[in-house]
Structure formats: structure tokens, C-alpha cells
Amino acid sequence: MPFKLKSKRVIILLAALLLALGVLAPTTTAAAQTSMTAAALQANLNGAGATFPQPVYIQWIGQFQSENHGVKINYQGVGSGAGITQFTAQTLDFGASDAFMKPTELQAAQAARPGATVLQIPTVFGSICLAYNLPGVKNLKLDSDTLAKIFLGKITKWNDPALKSLNPGVKLPTSAIYTVHRSDSSGTTNVFTSYLASVNAAWNAGPGVGKTVKWPKGVGGSGNAGVAALVKGTRGAIGYVELAYATLNKISVAQMKNKSGKFITPSLASTAAAAQGIKIPADFNLLPLVSNSANAQAYPIVTSTYLLAYNKWPDAGKAAAFKAFVTWALGNEGTKIAQSLGYAPLPSALHSAVLQEVSQIGS
Numbered sequence: 001m002p003f004k005l006k007s008k009r010v011i012i013l014l015a016a017l018l019l020a021l022g023v024l025a026p027t028t029t030a031a032a033q034t035s036m037t038a039a040a041l042q043a044n045l046n047g048a049g050a051t052f053p054q055p056v057y058i059q060w061i062g063q064f065q066s067e068n069h070g071v072k073i074n075y076q077g078v079g080s081g082a083g084i085t086q087f088t089a090q091t092l093d094f095g096a097s098d099a100f101m102k103p104t105e106l107q108a109a110q111a112a113r114p115g116a117t118v119l120q121i122p123t124v125f126g127s128i129c130l131a132y133n134l135p136g137v138k139n140l141k142l143d144s145d146t147l148a149k150i151f152l153g154k155i156t157k158w159n160d161p162a163l164k165s166l167n168p169g170v171k172l173p174t175s176a177i178y179t180v181h182r183s184d185s186s187g188t189t190n191v192f193t194s195y196l197a198s199v200n201a202a203w204n205a206g207p208g209v210g211k212t213v214k215w216p217k218g219v220g221g222s223g224n225a226g227v228a229a230l231v232k233g234t235r236g237a238i239g240y241v242e243l244a245y246a247t248l249n250k251i252s253v254a255q256m257k258n259k260s261g262k263f264i265t266p267s268l269a270s271t272a273a274a275a276q277g278i279k280i281p282a283d284f285n286l287l288p289l290v291s292n293s294a295n296a297q298a299y300p301i302v303t304s305t306y307l308l309a310y311n312k313w314p315d316a317g318k319a320a321a322f323k324a325f326v327t328w329a330l331g332n333e334g335t336k337i338a339q340s341l342g343y344a345p346l347p348s349a350l351h352s353a354v355l356q357e358v359s360q361i362g363s
Helices: 008-021 032-038 055-067 079-090 103-112 144-154 163-167 189-199 201-205 223-233 244-248 268-275 317-330 332-340 348-358
Strands: 045-048 073-075 094-097 118-132 178-182 219-220 237-242 255-257 302-310
Touching: 008 163, 045 079, 045 223, 055 073, 055 244, 055 268, 055 332, 073 201, 073 223, 073 317, 079 094, 079 103, 079 189, 079 302, 103 118, 103 237, 118 223, 118 244, 118 348, 144 163, 144 189, 144 201, 144 255, 178 189, 178 223, 189 201, 189 237, 189 255, 189 302, 201 219, 219 223, 223 237, 223 244, 237 244, 317 332, 317 348, 332 348
Parallel strands: 045 073, 045 094, 178 219, 178 237
Antiparallel strands: 094 302, 118 237, 118 302
């Protein structure tokens, strides 16, 4: 006669005994494992820097925090220059910059935490577009020479012959051109002026390249948001902003003539095209490779943007939380958010190399 267990208490005790003996293996669902990992993360992180990636960083942070309740991340868009300065001064847990750190900046940051290495972690690629306010004018076309002359103050009217030649059949107004640039120390400015210096000798010999330059004319706005607001509120204005800011503010953007002679609209696809097939440098200094790309489908003013962090942190909890956040942001969910805002994800080979660098982060 078979043995029957009639007591629920006996069944539970027997199951516990079998687990202890290894006869039954404990099973944990993927969701439970993720929940346990999320619960283990406990940290408050403070970061600041580039406004260029701020729209995607804010959305990343919001979603990551909703999945990891023990982590609080504060990010302030103060410009790349201020981000580098505050990161070096150790007032932040991490910084952010569109401009790759200069050797002197890197040395200063290294010296601030002896025994640790500064990591410049690429996160996404974005396009710097020329946002303009000309009611009735759609699909404005520009080339590098005309763009440089506008910001040099050599082309001052919208109906200038050079602009009319690039835009046949378009009724351009006779009004003045008002240029808008960044007033703060900006990685976006560094990328924009790097492009102008590479394509125009007068710009290279004049204002040159930098996070700040001496602008020949125009008014300044703080951050990408400040430039976008000035352009949107000023008829006849043109300024440079990351594509997401023009999209979110519903501002028209110009088509730019690229290295192959094609007029390209800034978009997710044309941004991604600039990063296709690039050879990955060991230090991840990507701007020289993606700016003014030879790819016929690429928008010409493209850059990567970076999170700045040390590989060794004094606080193990913060190190684990930051590492988890960056890994998540570069994963499928973070990529979808970035693409929805027009930022292009890292190509496969670069993505693998960056994750390898992120894996170094610890205490």
C-alpha cells in the first residue's frame, strides 16, 4: 500500500529537507533575479556637464530609477566646460562632456584621484543642427562655406546671393540674419567650431576651435536650451543646437551639404551613418572620425558625447550603481529611448569595447 502524506505540515517539512540535501534545486525566475539585483543597489549619485545629451540622460535616469528604487541620480546640464571643472574638483560623482578632454584637463583629473584612471565613456552620437526661424521657408539648404560666412558676419541678409544660389525657387526674406551661439563653455561649441575650422580657412585662422571662442557677431544663450529658446523667439535667427532640442521645440532645421556633395537632413539615420565603419581608437576620441564624414548618407556635423568617471571609486555602493546605470543605458531599453529622441547608438564593435571599459569600474 503506497505511503500517503495527509498533513500539509509534513509535506512542507519534507520539501525543506530535500532542498537542504540538494535533492530539489531552488528555482529563481529572471524577474526575481532582476528584482534582487535592483534591490541591492543603494546609492545617491550626482553628475553634471554637457547639455547636448541632457534630454536622453534625463529620460535614462527616470526609467532606471523606476526600476532601481534604491538609486537616486541627479544630473544638471551646466555645459561641458563646467562639467569637466566640477568633475576634476571632485564635487561630482561623474561628469559629462561632448568635448574630449584636453591632455592638460586629463592630467589634472588624474592628479585629483591618485591611483585611479579617468574613463571617458562614449554613450551616443548626436547631430548638431542649424535651427532657424524663417516662417514660410522650409528645407533651407546650407553648405560649409556659406555657414562659416554667416557666423563670421560676412553674410548678413537672408537673400544674400550665396543663399539664393543654394536655394533656387525659395522666396528668402530681405531681413537681417541674427546668429545665436553658446554663452557658456560648451562641448557643442567645440564640435561646431571644429567642423567650421576643418572646412573654412578663414574660420580656422580667426575664431578657431574651442569650448569658448571670440564670436565675430551674434548673441549668446546658456546651454542648448538657451540657444533653442532664442532662435524660436527671434524671427530671422539661426543657431546651432543638438537635434533633440530642435525637435522638442518644433524649430526648423537646415539641410547641410556633406563631404560627398549631398544635402542631408539631420536625423537618426544620417547621424548613425557618420559612425558606420569607423576604426575605434584606444582612447575613444571619436570626433575626428565622425565629423565631416565621407559617407554619402552622413550628416556632416556629428559627435559622440561622453560620461566622465574614474575606474576606482571610494564608495563601493556608488561604484556599483553607476556601473549598473551605464550598462543599462547602453542596453536595449536605453537604446530605444535614445533613438526615440534622435540620438544614434554606438555601433556594435564600439559598444562592446565601451562595455569592456565600463566593466573596470569598482571600488
